[in-house]
Amino acid sequence: MTQPRIPVGIMGATGMVGQHFVKFLQNHPWFEITWVGASDRSATRKYSAATSWRLDGEMPATVRDLIVQDCVPDNAPRLVFSAMDALFATEKERAFAEAGRVVVSNSKNHRMEPDVPLLVPEINADHLKVVPLQQRRRGWKGQIVTNPNCSTIALTMALGPMKQFGITRVMATTMQALSGAGYPGVASMDATANVIPYIGGEEEKMQQETQKILGDLTSDGFRPLDAQVSAQCNRVPVVDGHTVAVSVEFRQKPSVDELIEAIGKFRGVPQQRNLPSAPPQPVIYMTGDDRPQPRRDANRENGMAVFVGRLRECPVLHYKFIALGHNTIRGAAGAAVLNAELMYTEGMLD
Numbered sequence: 001m002t003q004p005r006i007p008v009g010i011m012g013a014t015g016m017v018g019q020h021f022v023k024f025l026q027n028h029p030w031f032e033i034t035w036v037g038a039s040d041r042s043a044t045r046k047y048s049a050a051t052s053w054r055l056d057g058e059m060p061a062t063v064r065d066l067i068v069q070d071c072v073p074d075n076a077p078r079l080v081f082s083a084m085d086a087l088f089a090t091e092k093e094r095a096f097a098e099a100g101r102v103v104v105s106n107s108k109n110h111r112m113e114p115d116v117p118l119l120v121p122e123i124n125a126d127h128l129k130v131v132p133l134q135q136r137r138r139g140w141k142g143q144i145v146t147n148p149n150c151s152t153i154a155l156t157m158a159l160g161p162m163k164q165f166g167i168t169r170v171m172a173t174t175m176q177a178l179s180g181a182g183y184p185g186v187a188s189m190d191a192t193a194n195v196i197p198y199i200g201g202e203e204e205k206m207q208q209e210t211q212k213i214l215g216d217l218t219s220d221g222f223r224p225l226d227a228q229v230s231a232q233c234n235r236v237p238v239v240d241g242h243t244v245a246v247s248v249e250f251r252q253k254p255s256v257d258e259l260i261e262a263i264g265k266f267r268g269v270p271q272q273r274n275l276p277s278a279p280p281q282p283v284i285y286m287t288g289d290d291r292p293q294p295r296r297d298a299n300r301e302n303g304m305a306v307f308v309g310r311l312r313e314c315p316v317l318h319y320k321f322i323a324l325g326h327n328t329i330r331g332a333a334g335a336a337v338l339n340a341e342l343m344y345t346e347g348m349l350d
């Protein structure tokens with residue numbers, strides 16, 4: 001006999017990231033979409049009527065006839081993913097947590113709060129232990145757990161296996177895909193055959209989020225990683241996949257072989273527990289001189305792994321390398337679903 005699946009909702013289900021949630025959750029072994037929420041422009045309409053489907057393939061039949069709800073917790077299931085417009089996410093997500101919902105959010109709004117986990121399950125699964133403090137402090141029966149910004153995921157997954165050598169300084173320069181700007185995103189006159197050396201707020205997010213993710217949980221919150229992190233973020237004419245050129249310095253300089261071995265051996269709680277969306281090998285080292293590349297590599301491993309290549313000496317810091325992650329899968333919807341799978345195995349959805 002098969003187990004009934006857990007009903008889940010998606011706030012912001014009609015938007016770009018919401019659609020990625022819908023697609024990623026099709027045929028999920030544990031979760032079933034039963035509730036979709038959006039703005040009052042969409043509420044009361046069928047999902048198929050309220051949504052301009054922008055992803056490859058047909059809109060899944062399982063959601064077409066769901067009636068879009070106002071983003072209020074009343075009849076929403078206990079587990080709700082959030083892909084809501086950041087302008088409204090702060091209050092709406094709080095209202096859901098206050099009403100006893102488990103909010104697994106992709107929005108930036110709560111990521112840096114001292115009692116909210118900013119989760120990359122392979123790296124900091126233990127940060128979930130802050131949730132009881134969040135509930136006590138705020139008087140919530142529910143909770144909010146977040147995933148990082150899309151470029152931060154690629155950087156932190158690449159640095160995760162290297163943390164054991166004592167990271168002291170990081171310089172990261174991104175080449176970020178157009179899909180990271182949502183739809184319609186960057187105007188074609190700006191994006192075509194061009195590089196835009198500015199993505200509002202992105203550099204600060206990458207710097208702060210990296211320190212929180214790679215930092216430690218303490219009795220009253222988080223102690224950020226004691227390392228300097230500098231990010232420069234650029235939009236490039238790539239459809240999917242954020243590439244990051246990284247230089248890194250360590251307390252104890254390891255050898256190239258030690259770093260590549262650490263990447264190859266790196267596994268986290270999602271792999272130990274065989275979570276449905278976990279890539280068997282979360283960080284994959286590619287030996288080709290010209291890899292990883294977004295068009296060729298971002299979609300491998302269902303878009304859930306991060307690829308690293310070209311690890312070599314750096315004349316300024318110790319080493320430099322290239323990292324690549326799928327920005328809307330591992331960097332958005334897939335990341336949040338993996339977070340929820342981890343939380344399920346922790347008994348946090350009971």
Ligand SMILES: NC(=O)c1ccc[n+]([C@@H]2O[C@H](COP(=O)([O-])OP(=O)(O)OC[C@H]3O[C@@H](n4cnc5c(N)ncnc54)[C@H](OP(=O)(O)O)[C@@H]3O)[C@@H](O)[C@H]2O)c1
Pocket residue numbers: 011012013014015016017018037038039040041042043071083084085086088089106107108149150179180181182183327328331332
């Ligand atoms: N695009 C990415 O790659 C990416 C990556 C990581 C994180 N994010 C974050 O994910 C979130 C969504 O991004 P997106 O690109 O998917 O944006 P989007 O396409 O503009 O979608 C926004 C969603 O929010 C809903 N919404 C707007 N106002 C609302 C309100 N007052 N109450 C309830 N729902 C409301 C919209 O519903 P209607 O259709 O009814 O307007 C829509 O479903 C943002 O916080 C963004 O920063 C995006």
